[in-house]
Amino acid sequence: MSSISPGRLRSSDPAVGVRDTLARRRRGSRGRVYSASRWIAAGLFALLLVSLVVSLATGADQAFAHSGIGFVWSGTWNPAASEYGAGILVVGTLVTTGVAMLLVVPVGLGAAAFLSELAPRWLAGPLSAAIDLLAAIPSIVVGLWGLIVLSPLFARDVEPALSSVPLASWFFHGHAYGPGILLASVVLAVMTLPTVVALSRTALGGVAVADREAALALGATRWQVVRRAVIPGARSGIAAAITLAMGRALGESIAVAMVIGNEPSIPHSLIGPGATLGSAIINQFAEANPGLGASSIVALAVVLLALTVAVNLGGQALLRANAARLLTRERIPS
Amino acid sequence: MSPAVSPAVALGGVPLDADDGQAARRRRELVQRAARRSLRRRRFAGRTGVLACLVALLVGLAPLVAELGYTVDRGVGGLSLGFFLHAPTPPGVPGGGISTAIAGTAQIVGLALAISVPLGLFTALFLYERRGRLAGVLRFGADVLTGVPSIVIGIFAYELVVRGLHHFSDLAASFAIAVLMVPIMIRADEEAMRTVPVDLWEAGVALGAPRSRVARSVVLRGALPGLVAGNLLAVARGVGETAPLLFTVAAPTAAMTLLIFSEGSQALPAAQQTAWTTAFVLLAFVLVLSVASRAVAWGLTRKAR
Numbered sequence: 001m002s003s004i005s006p007g008r009l010r011s012s013d014p015a016v017g018v019r020d021t022l023a024r025r026r027r028g029s030r031g032r033v034y035s036a037s038r039w040i041a042a043g044l045f046a047l048l049l050v051s052l053v054v055s056l057a058t059g060a061d062q063a064f065a066h067s068g069i070g071f072v073w074s075g076t077w078n079p080a081a082s083e084y085g086a087g088i089l090v091v092g093t094l095v096t097t098g099v100a101m102l103l104v105v106p107v108g109l110g111a112a113a114f115l116s117e118l119a120p121r122w123l124a125g126p127l128s129a130a131i132d133l134l135a136a137i138p139s140i141v142v143g144l145w146g147l148i149v150l151s152p153l154f155a156r157d158v159e160p161a162l163s164s165v166p167l168a169s170w171f172f173h174g175h176a177y178g179p180g181i182l183l184a185s186v187v188l189a190v191m192t193l194p195t196v197v198a199l200s201r202t203a204l205g206g207v208a209v210a211d212r213e214a215a216l217a218l219g220a221t222r223w224q225v226v227r228r229a230v231i232p233g234a235r236s237g238i239a240a241a242i243t244l245a246m247g248r249a250l251g252e253s254i255a256v257a258m259v260i261g262n263e264p265s266i267p268h269s270l271i272g273p274g275a276t277l278g279s280a281i282i283n284q285f286a287e288a289n290p291g292l293g294a295s296s297i298v299a300l301a302v303v304l305l306a307l308t309v310a311v312n313l314g315g316q317a318l319l320r321a322n323a324a325r326l327l328t329r330e331r332i333p334s
Numbered sequence: 335m336s337p338a339v340s341p342a343v344a345l346g347g348v349p350l351d352a353d354d355g356q357a358a359r360r361r362r363e364l365v366q367r368a369a370r371r372s373l374r375r376r377r378f379a380g381r382t383g384v385l386a387c388l389v390a391l392l393v394g395l396a397p398l399v400a401e402l403g404y405t406v407d408r409g410v411g412g413l414s415l416g417f418f419l420h421a422p423t424p425p426g427v428p429g430g431g432i433s434t435a436i437a438g439t440a441q442i443v444g445l446a447l448a449i450s451v452p453l454g455l456f457t458a459l460f461l462y463e464r465r466g467r468l469a470g471v472l473r474f475g476a477d478v479l480t481g482v483p484s485i486v487i488g489i490f491a492y493e494l495v496v497r498g499l500h501h502f503s504d505l506a507a508s509f510a511i512a513v514l515m516v517p518i519m520i521r522a523d524e525e526a527m528r529t530v531p532v533d534l535w536e537a538g539v540a541l542g543a544p545r546s547r548v549a550r551s552v553v554l555r556g557a558l559p560g561l562v563a564g565n566l567l568a569v570a571r572g573v574g575e576t577a578p579l580l581f582t583v584a585a586p587t588a589a590m591t592l593l594i595f596s597e598g599s600q601a602l603p604a605a606q607q608t609a610w611t612t613a614f615v616l617l618a619f620v621l622v623l624s625v626a627s628r629a630v631a632w633g634l635t636r637k638a639r
Contacts, residue, residue, distance in 0.1 A: 034546030041456030042472055049475045055493040110390025118384050134398050136624040138574025140591045141613045144598045145401045190397045223380030251483025254576040278485050301489040312481025
């Protein structure tokens, strides 16, 4: 920040004493330790970032040397034949996350709009706080609940019901196992819901009072204010909420591994078993053959890293853009 | 304000009380009728919309409440003093507890905290006092690292520590958890420090105090509630992590989350009971941490007013 420099002083000047004291203090051991520890911490953190990239790159080196960049979309994962490719797992990851987002976005947005704009205060306050807290539920607990409670429920009721609906059966045909892509998506949706609600609620609450008042003055009903003024005003914040939730869903591994059925093949039906990058890493890690097999696991981590970092950076950029826009405007008093 | 009137004025352009002939009256009636119809339609759409939002809220709350309720319901039954104090027993032998898992989690997270809290704090101080390209790069790095999936961090810890030391260890697990928590701590710490007015920092420096003293007595003192809140949230995340531990610790009973994973995948009723009770204990601990974090942050905003 600002640097303090006393400037040129004559030796007779009383300020010289101050300057010397300042200089002595700055040179003093405590000051030096403090200054060094900040630099060391910053350096260690930078080293950490570099070593993350380097050690993942060296770990995945053999796999990428073997199959080239084609590893990312190559569609076979068959350790027995030493054939490794991330293609199916990338598809599985995108499909589970996509379905989870289809489930969570309408529900989360509606809930956020209700809590932020429509519910009476005595209800909205405690309920919002409770939902914020639920974002902290460890994913292993959600996974356990999905495996023990939802899985039998899906196998017995939900999946047969879905596959008997005329048009939907194209997506939901096949044997109802319980564990599968649909169950994994539902678990991901439950897991990301608190994030979507909390972030969209903040975005909606940040829309300027003047925007609401303008809409009311034009004769808009309360719902029209929400629909035409508040939601469009919070668009980038809502987009950020969805993107960040998507980043979390893409990277979730343990809960997905518990409920997806773990079959690295092309999914033909949403209720069939599948695999994602994260779940495959967990399941294949212990059995990986040394050499190419182990390296391919690390390569999967590299692909997952690239995918999630891209999505998260997009979400954070949206969030910052929204915050910057809001700073220049009047906020709703809370 | 009656919404039925204003559109009529806007649309008809004729004052409502003016009576200047048949045509104007006719026009006024048409406009008023249209306005009433519009309002009816908009009110109906509004009621439908509000109802849809309420339904969305209930649909969203249902699984969350069901999940919490089920975990409490299944978990409370297995609670006893022995559950916390005894080591796990082999399958079929009753009376086992999870003392080793609790101790393991405490040890792993404790060591991770010893690494990540100072690292996060001093890096945040670095970012607070310094602007420029390096600070920008580090801040960006923290943002990126926050979004890295925990399983990737687990693989990283495996590659770096486990393969480096040639064996699985709690140290590698602590390293992984520390890497997970550090970026959260850096950003939360810096944000808390930014709530301290720059004027105070400048006043401290202008008084001739060394930067270390200003950092301790002005920045850290002022930001303390925010620092505590942010770090507690990071701990809550670190305690609940499973994936990085899978690739690092030596034994599957070495942490609470791993125990839930291994016991939960077994069909034996006793294993299931252990999994649920452990899940309940973990959930309670994490929620208490989150509530504590929020209470501290809330205390901060109240004091500021």
